[in-house]
Amino acid sequence: MVNDSYGFHLEAPRCRDRLTNTPVMLLPGLEERSVYVGDIPEVHDNLSEIRRIFQKHEECFPKEGEMSRTLNADMLEAPASFHLKPGSKFPRAYNKKYSPGQITTLCEYRDQMVKAGKMRRSSSPASCNPLLIQKKDNSYRVCVNFIPVNKLIAPMAWPLPDPITEIYKLQGCEFLSFWDCKDGYLQSPIAEDSRFLTAVAFPDGLYEYNVLPMGLIDSMQWYTRHMGEVFSTIKERLGNFVDDMATGDGTFHLHFRTVEEVLARMDMFNGSFSGKKSAFFVKQREFLGRIVGDSRISADPKKLFKMEYWPVPQNVTELRGFVGFALFLCDFISNFSAMAAPLFPLYKLHKDPNAFVEKWMSDPKYMKAFRDIQVALVTAPVLIMMDHKRPVIISADTSDFATGHVVAHCL
Incomplete structure (x- = not known):
């Protein structure tokens, strides 16, 4: 039971966020629309106001079994x-x-x-x-x-936005909300x-x-353009990549106003969010493959678990899959290009699987590179978000087979 500011008792069923296992609760009055908010003191103290703005824009959250609306x-x-x-x-x-x-x-x-x-x-x-x-x-x-x-x-x-740039828009934010656009491209009219x-x-x-389908060329570009128009007034505070969005602020009351503005803009354009895939007024959550919160960014533990138990590649296709997955998280690994350098020449053996296996078995450096990348990712550090207001040090290094750099804050 949670007391609101008017003295009413609101039932707030508690559960765990499906992505980060952090405490969340189903917003009273919007159970049919599966709207979840953070189970934190600031939310409890302002629950009636939070419920008010979500009920005002409840049509932004289709009920179970309903499809999204189409943008006007x-x-x-x-x-x-x-x-x-x-x-x-x-x-x-x-x-x-x-x-x-x-x-x-x-x-x-x-x-x-x-x-x-x-x-x-x-x-x-x-x-x-x-x-x-x-x-x-x-x-x-x-x-x-x-x-x-x-x-x-x-x-x-x-042009499509850079995911890392969008993540770093959340730098310095204590309160976060993560928005998933229901049905994605199917909201954009043709x-x-x-x-x-x-x-x-x-x-x-x-x-x-009548709307953009998945698989049609330029669907991603058109949908990105339309979302940019919908949220043009708050794009500096909104991390957005295709149908995944995140907003953040340094204080609860600032974030309350941001959430209200996002809801109002989406409602005005007749768009829809997925309640069960979103989370509001939380301290951390997964966003674009990273765990974001408290001005820090870390690799998603689920992805690290997958990397730890990745099977040894048996052909070039499997090797490309491993390296591609590692490249997605390479910003967490120091000297990644040097670690991975022995693996790239093996790409030339894509026409002959037997030659790939023979080459792999002939020199232990390939297995060493594979294991080194696994260990480096599993033990990846937690990074702080870039603060452009503070001075930085850039360290760069290059050689015949590897190029890299490190950006560090001056403390």
């Missing part, structure tokens, strides 16, 4: 549009057989999208085939193979004259998207 095209500079390369010939979906269970899945997906206003019947000269990806529980996820259409579209040059390019051949007819 009239509020945006332009809906998503696509330009064809000269001489393009429209692809046509090939006839494909489906099992009765697959047909049911496809029809249910189509009906859900049509009901939500995300799709409509189409007379497009182009069409693509749906893809059914089997999940662990043997159910299917519906995707679309847009590769034939993507080859016809001239790519958009809209221009009327571009919708025919999204046509999908279902077993019983042709349907096209």
Whole structure:
């Protein structure tokens, strides 16, 4: 039980955040929308005010089973549009057989999208085939193979934000909120004259998207552009990469106003957040693959656990997967380029798996490099966030096979 400022007793079911296992509680009055807030003293003291602003903008959080709203095209500079390369010939979906269970899945997906206003019947000269990806529980996820259409579209040059730069916007913030945009691209409207390019051949007819689908070229760029417009007034305080966002402030009352502004902007543009994937008024959480909080940044323990038990690569594809995963967290490793240098020449052996194994077994330096990277990541330090107001020292080093640098604060 939590007392609010008016003397009422509010039931606040407590639980653990699904990402960081930190204490959170379900916001009273918004249980159906799965809105979670931090289980901290400042939240308890201001619970009624927090509940007020979330109830005012509760339509931003669809209920379980509901789809997201679609951004108001009239509020945006332009809906998503696509330009064809000269001489393009429209692809046509090939006839494909489906099992009765697959047909049911496809029809249910189509009906859900049509009901939500995300799709409509189409007379497009182009069409693509749906893809059914089997999940662990043997159910299917519906995707679309847009590769034939993507080859016809001239790519958009809209720049994407740098994830690390977005994370460092949270420097010096004690109170944080993390926002997940429900259904991602499916919130962004498509221009009327571009919708025919999204046509999908279902077993019983042709349907096209009214919104951006996953897999279509430039969907990420257009969605990033639209989110930038929605939150243009607070972009300096908002870390945003595609459909993941984070806001932070040094005091609770400043953060309260920021949260209220984010909700108001999203509501004004008719957008939606996922309540169960978001968390508000917390001290730390996972954001873009890092654990962020208290002006510090550390590697996600789940990713470090995966790295610790990574199997020894048996071919170039597996080696690329390991190195690529390590590169994602290489900012936590001193001398990473020197550690990984012995592994890169093995990329040349991608055509002959046997040659890769023979080369790997012939010299212990490859296994040593593999293990050194594992150990370095598992024992990775916690880094502080860059404070651009303080003086820094930059140390750089280069050699014939490795280049690196360290940025440190002057204490």
